Amino acid sequence: MQVLVTGAAGFIGSTLVDRLLADGHTVVGLDDLSRGRTENLAGACASGGFEFVEGDIANADLIGLFEKHKPEVVHHLAAQIDVRRSVEDPEFDAEVNIVGTVRLAEAARRAGVRKVVHASSGGSIYGAPKNYPTNESTPVDPASPYAASKVAGEIYLNTFRHLYDLDCSFIAPSNVYGPRQDPHGEAGVVAIFATAMLAGRPTRVYGDGSNTRDYVFVDDVVDAFVRASGAGGCGQRFNVGTGVETSDRALHTVVAKVVGAPDTPEIAPARLGDLKRSCLDVRKAEMVLGWQPQVRLEEGISRTVDYFRG
Known part of the structure; x- marks a missing residue:
């Protein structure tokens, strides 16, 4: 076709x-x-x-x-x-x-x-x-x-x-999220966290870290x-x-675990207009x-980190 x-x-x-x-x-x-x-x-x-x-x-x-x-x-x-x-x-x-x-x-x-x-x-x-x-x-x-x-x-x-x-x-x-995601955009938080941690740069979580998103591979x-x-x-x-909500702070913890980096993000003021929840x-x-998600979050993040490691 x-x-x-x-x-x-x-x-x-x-x-x-x-x-x-x-x-x-x-x-x-x-x-x-x-x-x-x-x-x-x-x-x-x-x-x-x-x-x-x-x-x-x-x-x-x-x-x-x-x-x-x-x-x-x-x-x-x-x-x-x-x-x-x-x-x-x-x-x-x-x-x-x-x-x-x-x-x-x-x-x-x-x-x-x-x-x-x-x-x-x-x-x-x-x-x-x-x-x-x-x-x-x-x-x-x-x-x-x-x-x-x-x-x-x-x-x-x-x-x-x-x-x-x-x-x-x-x-x-x-x-x-996943391999090839742009780590320089505004939306690719998994790629942003992963590339920063791999390079030893500081990471940032906005507000109290309780905003949630539904991450799909x-x-x-x-x-x-x-x-x-x-x-x-x-x-x-x-x-x-x-159908699963993951908070910004919990996501940071998962990425840090996969990378082997400290789970110590900088805490920045909440951004105007950010949605509180999404799922x-x-x-x-x-x-x-007949579709169902197949890739769990930690597995997907592991594959994403492997990509950015090169």
Whole structure:
């Protein structure tokens, strides 16, 4: 099967490319390399079944790209993912995440794509809900332009489904971690802790360390994308996490144990706008996609630390 992956040089996208190639598919990867790294695709480029195209979904000739390669399935992961930048420059965020997604949907429906699997954001689109773990029937309540743009992407793709029968599903991961994660971004706390500890640099926990997140390993997220590319789940969102809350302070302890470093973070003031809790109910993905998380936190952190050790 011919598959197109946008955001292919990123942390999750490149891992998905490797999985698709291992499954025997032919893959085209699109990335503007603003955050993605070509070294993430070294193995893919060495294979005979992968082609890389450098381009921005907001500006690239997507219709020409789709007509040339005729993908059957599109995994759409390209995005502006910096929440704070979305607050500072919401127009840029919308240009990439909303306009880029609309342009992709238009190219996909013209090319006769069978299905688009879109990366949403389970960690942000629900805001601060009343119930945890949070399921897909929870009303969306975006608290940032980034979260709003992810919801808008879902709505636009579902509109194309109604108008043009373009099949689509939405994967809404919690906090993804694993090899290739960017240790310099704002969201990759596992990578940030691991690289700092390995280098002997100080680490930092904000507030009292009680904020919780639902950490899911990248291979498990990729498996959800692959499963969602089938016939099931048309027009539906699937939360992808573990259903387990881990506090910032507890996460630091686990990473320190795996690295063999002191569990002595600096305590910094709480950051304005940080969510107090985040945890996803993943039973829908289990029932519809047959998906379940396989990698426990300590195992996943061990594999992540091994990657950063080189």
